[in-house]
Amino acid sequence: MTAFDYDLFVIGGGSGGVRAARIAAAEGGAKVGLAEESRMGGTCVIRGCVPKKLMVYASGFPEAVEDARAYGWDASLGMFDWTRFRTALENELNRLENAYRGTLKNAGVTIHDARAVVVDPHTVALSDGTRLTAKHILIATGGWPFVPDIPGRELAITSNEMFHLPTLPKRALVVGGGYIASEFACILHGLGVEVAQYYRGAQILRGFDDEARGHVANAMAARGIDIHCGTDVLRLEKTATGIRAVATNGTEREFDLVLYATGRKPNAKGLGLEGLGVEFGRNGQIVVDEWSQTAVPSIFAVGDVTDRVNLTPVAIREGHAFADTVFRGVPTRFDHGLIPSAVFTQPELGSVGLSEEAARAQEEIEVYAATFRPMKTLFAGRQGRVLMKLIVSVATRRVLGCHIVGPDAGEMIQLAAIPIGMGATKEDFDRTLAVHPTMAEELVTMRKPVRRG
Ligand code: NDP
Numbered sequence: 001m002t003a004f005d006y007d008l009f010v011i012g013g014g015s016g017g018v019r020a021a022r023i024a025a026a027e028g029g030a031k032v033g034l035a036e037e038s039r040m041g042g043t044c045v046i047r048g049c050v051p052k053k054l055m056v057y058a059s060g061f062p063e064a065v066e067d068a069r070a071y072g073w074d075a076s077l078g079m080f081d082w083t084r085f086r087t088a089l090e091n092e093l094n095r096l097e098n099a100y101r102g103t104l105k106n107a108g109v110t111i112h113d114a115r116a117v118v119v120d121p122h123t124v125a126l127s128d129g130t131r132l133t134a135k136h137i138l139i140a141t142g143g144w145p146f147v148p149d150i151p152g153r154e155l156a157i158t159s160n161e162m163f164h165l166p167t168l169p170k171r172a173l174v175v176g177g178g179y180i181a182s183e184f185a186c187i188l189h190g191l192g193v194e195v196a197q198y199y200r201g202a203q204i205l206r207g208f209d210d211e212a213r214g215h216v217a218n219a220m221a222a223r224g225i226d227i228h229c230g231t232d233v234l235r236l237e238k239t240a241t242g243i244r245a246v247a248t249n250g251t252e253r254e255f256d257l258v259l260y261a262t263g264r265k266p267n268a269k270g271l272g273l274e275g276l277g278v279e280f281g282r283n284g285q286i287v288v289d290e291w292s293q294t295a296v297p298s299i300f301a302v303g304d305v306t307d308r309v310n311l312t313p314v315a316i317r318e319g320h321a322f323a324d325t326v327f328r329g330v331p332t333r334f335d336h337g338l339i340p341s342a343v344f345t346q347p348e349l350g351s352v353g354l355s356e357e358a359a360r361a362q363e364e365i366e367v368y369a370a371t372f373r374p375m376k377t378l379f380a381g382r383q384g385r386v387l388m389k390l391i392v393s394v395a396t397r398r399v400l401g402c403h404i405v406g407p408d409a410g411e412m413i414q415l416a417a418i419p420i421g422m423g424a425t426k427e428d429f430d431r432t433l434a435v436h437p438t439m440a441e442e443l444v445t446m447r448k449p450v451r452r453g
Pocket of ligand 1: 176180309310344
């Protein structure tokens with residue numbers, strides 16, 4: 001019998017890699033090593049979801065203070081101290097990074113703070129010169145921001161740098177119309193920055209329900225974000241006072257900061273996989289089967305490096321399913337079919353299941369929708385409206401999709417995803433008693449479809 005140094009060697013200490021390593025070691029009894037070249041926790045914890053959400057919170061206080069005044073408080077907003085926030089953020093990320101390390105150590109995983117490349121199907125070489133063998137290798141190296149090759153691209157930053165800015169800009173341009181662009185446009189605006197967002201397509205948040213996208217975009221514009229759809233940047237130029245963006249709409253505007261959020265690419269290059277028979281897709285992703293196995297039987301991959309659905313909870317479930325299958329003797333495939341998600345714009349968008357457009361292309365549907373001004377902000381004199389939407393199959397009565405735009409939409413959609421995943425019908429929703437007074441009660445009180453067809 002060949003003795004390997006490890007049963008499993010994981011490359012990448014992000015959401016997917018950490019979960020796989022922990023389950024394989026703690027519940028599968030495997031001897032596990034994990035290499036991370038940067039900070040433990042990966043994109044989500046260090047330069048993604050977590051610091052982003054804390055920035056979302058930070059950016060919400062000016063409105064909260066205004067609302068407090070409307071509620072009778074003698075409240076006033078002072079200055080935002082970016083450096084103080086950034087220091088607190090860094091401390092929190094250090095705490096989380098240590099927690100991740102602690103969890104892995106407690107599970108018995110050996111951490112290698114080094115870059116690892118694959119030498120052969122059972123060997124990795126670390127940047128500190130060590131070579132290690134493993135029965136299985138898991139690639140969980142995530143993704144990296146992509147900036148298109150335009151003149152002056154070096155003047156732009158990506159989401160990676162957002163959390164380390166020395167100062168907050170006065171005028172910012174956000175390029176892109178996806179999750180990251182739209183979220184940062186709102187964050188920066190909330191922090192008092194003058195924000196323009198350029199997106200090449202017809203409407204931001206492509207892929208989400210059209211009505212929900214329109215609702216978010218209108219609300220963002222009403223708050224003062226200068227959204228330009230059908231607009232892309234031709235080139236960026238350094239000026240004495242900032243960065244000039246020359247755009248396809250004929251404008252030349254100057255900004256202090258240009259943030260490119262034009263997608264992310266799988267981090268699969270330079271890992272030594274090219275010569276081993278591992279297959280790559282058009283976007284550079286590692287091609288895996290439903291078990292997250294590559295064309296080389298001992299090498300698996302999970303998370304953004306496989307470019308299936310690039311979300312932290314998906315990477316976690318893929319990593320968990322891999323560990324269950326290979327180390328716990330419980331064959332498990334993660335079903336990518338029904339994935340709830342939230343976009344932390346202001347207002348938030350929560351979504352699960354099919355958009356109206358996708359559902360209609362599939363079968364005859366009924367659409368139930370309600371828009372209303374929620375009690376809390378209406379009282380404070382705000383005009384912002386919530387959108388609640390259910391897409392229902394005429395044939396089976398099953399709720400095929402749910403889309404919510406409004407405060408705490410992310411929290412609401414998490415719960416709506418449970419009955420929808422269980423196959424609940426519109427009548428199941430109707431049978432559920434309302435919780436009053438809440439926003440979510442609208443989900444169980446919409447009686448008549450607004451459209452059918
Ligand atoms: P997305 O793929 O969501 O959006 C990329 C945007 O950039 C799109 O609007 C796209 O336009 C545009 N774009 C792409 N290429 C170019 C180009 N060459 N020139 C101009 N524009 C371009 O990527 P993000 O960077 O926003 O996010 C990356 C991933 O991170 C997402 O897939 C998402 O899954 C995940 N994420 C999830 C979050 C959440 O769950 N809340 C938050 C943040 C990220 P077009 O639509 O025309 O292709």
